[in-house]
Amino acid sequence: MSERYEVLDEIEPGIARVLAHNPSAFTYYGTQTYVVGDDEVAVIDPGPDDPAHLDALVDSVGGRRLAAILCTHTHRDHSPAARPLSERTGAPVIGCAPLALEAVGPRADASFDGDYSPDRVLEDGESIEVDGRSLIAVATPGHTSNHLCFAWGDALFTGDHVMGWSTTVVVPPDGDMADYMASLDKLRKRSDRIYFPAHGPPVTNPAQYVRHLVGHRLQREAQILRLVTERPRNIEEIVANAYPGLDPRLTTAAGGSVYAHLLDLERRGSVVQDEDLWTATGSASRS
Numbered sequence: 001m002s003e004r005y006e007v008l009d010e011i012e013p014g015i016a017r018v019l020a021h022n023p024s025a026f027t028y029y030g031t032q033t034y035v036v037g038d039d040e041v042a043v044i045d046p047g048p049d050d051p052a053h054l055d056a057l058v059d060s061v062g063g064r065r066l067a068a069i070l071c072t073h074t075h076r077d078h079s080p081a082a083r084p085l086s087e088r089t090g091a092p093v094i095g096c097a098p099l100a101l102e103a104v105g106p107r108a109d110a111s112f113d114g115d116y117s118p119d120r121v122l123e124d125g126e127s128i129e130v131d132g133r134s135l136i137a138v139a140t141p142g143h144t145s146n147h148l149c150f151a152w153g154d155a156l157f158t159g160d161h162v163m164g165w166s167t168t169v170v171v172p173p174d175g176d177m178a179d180y181m182a183s184l185d186k187l188r189k190r191s192d193r194i195y196f197p198a199h200g201p202p203v204t205n206p207a208q209y210v211r212h213l214v215g216h217r218l219q220r221e222a223q224i225l226r227l228v229t230e231r232p233r234n235i236e237e238i239v240a241n242a243y244p245g246l247d248p249r250l251t252t253a254a255g256g257s258v259y260a261h262l263l264d265l266e267r268r269g270s271v272v273q274d275e276d277l278w279t280a281t282g283s284a285s286r287s
């Protein structure tokens with residue numbers, strides 16, 4: 001697949017993408033907005049509120065009816081164009097829930113789109129009709145608490161839950177490692193032919209790829225547990241040991257990911273926290 005920005009690339013019959021011009025250490029070449037359907041279409045992950053990208057999306061829909069604008073989750077590289085695209089096309093915004101803010105403090109951080117306001121929220125298993133076919137929501141919390149994948153025939157649009165170029169960032173408080181692992185397990189039990197992630201190339205061997213992702217996380221967890229079994233350590237020290245040669249732009253994300261593993265291990269009774277130091281309890285468990 002070529003990396004051309006703001007043009008409609010047909011990937012296979014009825015599935016095309018428009019690449020937004022927002023490349024970064026977290027988005028790879030940028031956000032891939034998918035346009036699915038033929039005579040009637042839906043847009044998945046409209047992306048950042050960037051005028052050039054919006055124009056490209058409006059052009060991509062062309063004279064066809066736009067049935068819905070769907071978001072997998074509400075990070076700023078996915079959902080901000082939803083409302084402006086809705087205003088220009090009249091199509092409803094349907095899909096993931098807005099982020100639930102909790103009384104104890106916001107789960108949102110700077111990466112969240114707080115303006116996202118869907119016309120309709122899809123629960124797990126609910127669907128909409130596009131071009132005479134069902135587009136089905138598959139709840140996949142973990143990367144964020146409100147993350148959905150969308151199934152279209154035997155293809156699955158995986159948003160940031162499974163990406164084609166990098167492992168997914170799971171950062172507390174909204175990101176949750178146990179949820180993420182459960183959501184990988186959910187995909188493992190499906191029989192999708194292909195994944196279309198929001199970032200990176202399509203995944204053409206989903207079953208094998210998800211097994212690899214689960215293995216990678218279990219390895220990371222074992223490594224973290226080993227490090228805090230040797231002696232109490234803080235997160236910075238764990239990152240330095242577990243991610244040698246890490247791109248400095250990713251240090252914060254790696255720290256968040258380590259923290260997500262530690263919280264998961266703590267819930268399972270394998271580690272305890274004292275101030276900023278984490279220690280193994282000696283009772284390892286993986287349910």
Ligand SMILES: [Zn+2]
Nearest residue numbers: 073075143160
């Ligand atoms: Zn995201």
